[in-house]
Amino acid sequence: MTDDATRTLGKGSIPPGPVPEGIIRLYSMRFCPYAHRTRLVLRAKGIRHEVININLRNKPEWYFTKHPFGQIPVLENSKCQLIYESVIACEYLDDAYPGRKLYPYDPYERARQKMLLELFYKVPHLTKECLVALRCGRDCADLKLALRQEFCNLEEILGYQNTVFFGGDCISMIDYLFWPWFERLDVYGIADCVNHTPALRLWIAAMKQDPTVCSLLTDKNTFLGFLNLYFQNNPGAFDYGLSC
Amino acid sequence: MGSAPPGPVPEGLIRVYSMRFCPYAKRTLLVLRAKGIRHEVININLKNKPEWFFKKNPLGLVPVLETSLGQLVYESAITCEYLDEAYPEKKLLPGDPYEKACQKMVFESFSKVPSLMVSFLRKQNKEDCSDLKEELHKEFSKLEEILTNKKTTFFGGNSLSMIDYLIWPWFEWLEALELNEYVDHTPNLKLWMASMKNDPIVSSLPTDVKTLRGFFNLYLQNSPEACDYGL
DSSP states (O other): OOTTOOOOBOTTOOOOOOOOTTOEEEEEOTTOHHHHHHHHHHHHTTOOEEEEEBOTTSOOGGGGGTSTTOOSOEEEOTTOOEEESHHHHHHHHHHHSOSSOSSOSSHHHHHHHHHHHHHTTTHHHHHHHHHHHHHTTOOOHHHHHHHHHHHHHHHHHHHHHTOSBTTBSSOOHHHHHHHHHHHTHHHHTOGGGGTTOHHHHHHHHHHHHSHHHHHTOOOHHHHHHHHHHHHTTOGGGGGTTOOO | OOOOOOOOOOTTOEEEEEOTTOHHHHHHHHHHHHTTOOEEEEEOOTTSOOTTHHHHOTTOOSOEEEOTTOOEEESHHHHHHHHHHHSOSSOOSOSSHHHHHHHHHHHHHHTTHHHHHHHHHHHTTTSOOHHHHHHHHHHHHHHHHHHHHHTSSBTTBSSOOHHHHHHHHHHTHHHHTTOGGGGTTOHHHHHHHHHHHHSHHHHHSOOOHHHHHHHHHHHHTTOTTGGGTTO
16 A cells, blocks of 8 residues: 555645655645656655645645645645646656656756657647546547547657657656556556557556556556546545545 | 758857747747857748758747757757756756746746737737736736745846746737736836846847837738848
């Protein structure tokens, strides 16, 4: 059981106290892909942290003091500094914490990873639209076609680079930033969107071998349970699968 | 279109593919100047792009940086950060990870302004702009709140830094688009604009209102002469 498997806090909950020194806090939700990025980075860098899960359908009033629109993920450190936007949070962690660097040192290679991230920007929206369409019984052939096109662009990059991962032969920041949406392809019902992209499938397989990715993999049935309740607008969705 | 591709970039120099009136490219030019980086500029006619330019950026957009090693960097914010990291003198981004993250969060707060300004440009005097005006007012109020909370002149503190250069080019458009009144309700933002105009780097790259308006007119008519207006 991972350390982020705690019940969400919702309206009427008591605001958490200050973050103890030596620890960083992440406001999160177990099934959110954006927060997943930050959890991957925290794990990959071995950063001591605590997770507070937020009920996104029933947000605590105090949470708006952490983020103006109540979004996740948000990092809070013991100096009460708040950092939000998943990509900014991930970069902050890489800068602030020593040890394993996830972004390359070389400025050009760093820029390359950021340019790659730009290539990815349509994927989150398209995967979500596919999920919603399928769940509502609508046809999503056009959406899947658009998603496949995006995957072809990524396939081309891997082909051109001739490397296993997007940053080279070792896993790095860009791979963790992409991963959450690929982990969800199967449970969203759109795993066939990588049928024509073999290098991307190899990348997915290689990612599943990574210890950090593995340690945070969500069980398919748990995810399906969450999705079922989420689409029924059940505020208990976010706590699905927790024992007590 | 039909022009010969430029040769490789000489050592000791960095090249920027730009366009004189592009606010995104202006970001990169400001950073190059502020950091005193030796560079050459090749302006691209964005209404009549040379075929070879797509080899520099598959999206065919400016700005693009090219190094003497043939490395290409595009997306204006990425080019600016690349320059700050590759050229260690006169750092524009803070060294402190949290302060750097703050600048990036401010940048996100600014993100709706460019498309709003372009919408204004396209609609000018033709249609009712009241929705747009309300949205712009909202965005400027957000920026005002940031300055009010920080109690500093600039968005990164009491000295000018990266975030100020990144957002400045769109504020140059205010006068040309007759939107100056939009900072009347945001006194800190108005003061910031005045401070920016006084900055030696900003004033070394002025944008003349008349020339900008001339460019806007031609650009809206899709004229291939637009990008060279005023030369």
